[in-house]
Amino acid sequence: MTRARHVAPFLLLTASGLVHADFEACRDHLKQEAEAAGITSSEAMDAIAAVEQRERIIELDRSQPEFVQTFRQYLDARVTPAHVERGRELVDEHDTLLRRVQSDFGVPPAYIVAFWGLETHFGRHFGRVPVMDALATLACDQRRSEFFTAEFLDALRIVDDGNMAAGDMQGSWAGAMGHMQFMPSTFNAHAVDYDDSGRIDIWNSLDDAFGSAGSYLQAMGWQPGQRWGREVTLPDDFDYSEASLDTRRSVDDWADMGVRTATGDPLPSADMEGSIIVPSGANGPAFLVYDNFRVIMRWNRSISYAISVGYLADRVAGLGEIRADWDEEPLAIEEVEEIQRHLNDLGHDSGEPDGMPGPRTRAAIREFQTAAGHTADGHPDHDLLEALRRAVEDSNTQ
Known part of the structure; x- marks a missing residue:
């Protein structure tokens, strides 16, 4: 019962x-x-x-x-060559409107179009x-x-x-509603009548949809002139417990620790703070993310989503592809639940097992990895599951 x-x-x-x-x-x-x-x-x-x-x-x-796809699967489905090409076409097509949004709210055209692409496939799929x-x-x-x-x-x-x-x-x-998939609370707080029609229509007016997106991002703290982040390479002796949105250091400090650009060049000196994240764990790409990345995450609290928006914006603006090459095998929800149960059994509090590897679960994974002498990247995968099974079996035989 x-x-x-x-x-x-x-x-x-x-x-x-x-x-x-x-x-x-x-x-x-x-x-x-x-x-x-x-x-x-x-x-x-x-x-x-x-x-x-x-x-x-x-x-x-x-x-x-976000719960059932690997980061690789999520990214590859949302930043395709076709999406990049279409995004560039739409930036050109709506240049006047997008430049007006940038002037009023500080958000560059490529970012507005990237959000549009991820939210509704550039207005093709609002939901029914x-x-x-x-x-x-x-x-x-x-x-x-x-x-x-x-x-x-x-x-x-x-x-x-x-x-x-x-x-x-x-x-x-x-x-979620309209071209940019606003929740009703976001609509009421930040949507604007950008075409001066007398009402706000984020379904049928691109002016209202794009202007409202700019208004929302500005209100959340968008920093004009700053990028979202960049792919980086980490030194061989990097302490992966530092790879967390909770850890913020200046760009110069990260450079002093051996972090370099994806091409291996020194990081550009900048009066900015950032965090290192490794969404696929130590075997996948690493990113140095800045304040605008955190703004994107206020729109959607998924690291995979936020990187996809930033990466699509970069590609639309003419920047290159992610250089890292990596594979990931997805975990079933039941396997994530098993990971969470084993972590709890071993004294690492991951919360109520729900199959969703959120911040609490990742923190518990780091605790286990640190205690076991493994790379503490906080990433759930099949190797972690097998290590947890062995650890639970060992604890039961002692």
Whole structure:
């Protein structure tokens, strides 16, 4: 029998661990939340009454590409020669608009186009899920109920403001909308009427979509004139415990430690701080990333996503390819869960096993690797899994 946990009355835990909802009760709860927030228009109430639960959305939430693809797979699927060529064509095609965005918000054209490419394949795929259904379904799911309840209320505010009718709001399974896949809260905080039409339309107006992206990036701290980062080479004796977004050093300090460009040249001297990251572990490429990389991660908190945006922007702007050559064999979600269980059993706290190797899991991996005398790159792979299995077996025989 599954031990009961405290959840909202409309959320039910199943034996499989997935959470389903008494959707009628949850919809009533969302209506109460809207009324408490002062959202009481007939349009909003009609939108709430019309929402439907979509089980497929819960399945997609548990299998996001950041969780099931290796960094190599993720990057290769999103920065292809065709994407680079199309990105360059679109920079030329929308030059006047993109230069205006750069003048107003400090974000170069190649970055706006890179975000556009990753989010909707340059406007080809907005998603076909009714945004209200997506957000209501996720609000009625245990994993991130509070977050998506707030997003649902923000979507209702978009309807209230007259920017879009609820029935016309189509987007991703997670409720992201328009050319740049804004969440409703991002829309309400940062979207702009860049074409002066009297309403904000990030679905049909590239002016509004690009201007809103520039507005959002500027608000998050985009640094004009700075790049996102660069591929680097590390010295043979590099301490991989230093490879973390939590470790920030000046570019000159990294240079003094033997870090060089991907071509082996000295790092350019710069009055900037950066972090070393190795998304595929010690056997893959290394990157020195700067403040704008952190801004990209505020857009999407995935290292694979942030590198892909920066790398696509570089390629669109005419810079070269990543020089490292490496292979990765993906881990199944069940194998990541096994890694997390073994880490916990050995006293390295990785949190509740969920098959998602986030910062807590990577920190626990580093602890184990350090204690075992392995390269402490924090990277989950099959070699790590085998080492953990042996360590658990040894601990059980002592």
